[in-house]
Amino acid sequence: DTEVTQTPKHLVMGMTNKKSLKCEQHMGHRAMYWYKQKAKKPPELMFVYSYEKLSINESVPSRFSPECPNSSLLNLHLHALQPEDSALYLCASSQDFQGGRPQHFGDGTRLSIL
Amino acid sequence: QKEVEQNSGPLSVPEGAIASLNCTYSDRGSQSFFWYRQYSGKSPELIMFIYSNGDKEDGRFTAQLNKASQYVSLLIRDSQPSDSATYLCAVNTNAGKSTFGDGTTLTVKP
Numbered sequence: 177d178t179e180v181t182q183t184p185k186h187l188v189m190g191m192t193n194k195k196s197l198k199c200e201q202h203m204g205h206r207a208m209y210w211y212k213q214k215a216k217k218p219p220e221l222m223f224v225y226s227y228e229k230l231s232i233n234e235s236v237p238s239r240f241s242p243e244c245p246n247s248s249l250l251n252l253h254l255h256a257l258q259p260e261d262s263a264l265y266l267c268a269s270s271q272d273f274q275g276g277r278p279q280h281f282g283d284g285t286r287l288s289i290l
Numbered sequence: 291q292k293e294v295e296q297n298s299g300p301l302s303v304p305e306g307a308i309a310s311l312n313c314t315y316s317d318r319g320s321q322s323f324f325w326y327r328q329y330s331g332k333s334p335e336l337i338m339f340i341y342s343n344g345d346k347e348d349g350r351f352t353a354q355l356n357k358a359s360q361y362v363s364l365l366i367r368d369s370q371p372s373d374s375a376t377y378l379c380a381v382n383t384n385a386g387k388s389t390f391g392d393g394t395t396l397t398v399k400p
Contacts, residue, residue: 218390218392219334219390221387221388224386226386232387264333266333266334273386274385274386275386276321276322277322278324279324279336280336281326281334281335281336283333284333
């Protein structure tokens, strides 16, 4: 069990659907992250929120839209995804962003695009 | 040159042996260094972090950092079959981003 909770664990969606991934942490961490991980590859950073503000967007396509409603929650809104977007999506949190603190990962959402 | 490079695997050791995992990085401004373990189909799990030159021990795990050589390693003593996983090295710069190596897959044979 991890202290970063992601829902759903699995998601299958068509290319025209709209869905959202959710992430929650109650460790008081002020930095939250979205990563994408393909099989046998390392996690690839997508977005970083620091104190609820978007700090980094790694040139992610606009079909991925992050949202940080409060310091404990992070969402990733999905729309018009492509088959190559099928991957494991990982949320992580850390005490802060620039302090070099370790990141704690959730269990991930395995996303399949039909 | 990749920003973070790990020794290419897979690495296979017998049960009870010491497994040695290595990582080099290119940014001299890097400040924080992490080792994550990832079992197949699971998410990365933090096992060690180190900020200062030298050794840091936690149970069977020892992280070693040499900033002059831009090198960080992870030693696993008394390796167990349950240690079989992919080990990811991650390096943070002052900017805060973590850059991950490609990972080294370790197999511990009973």
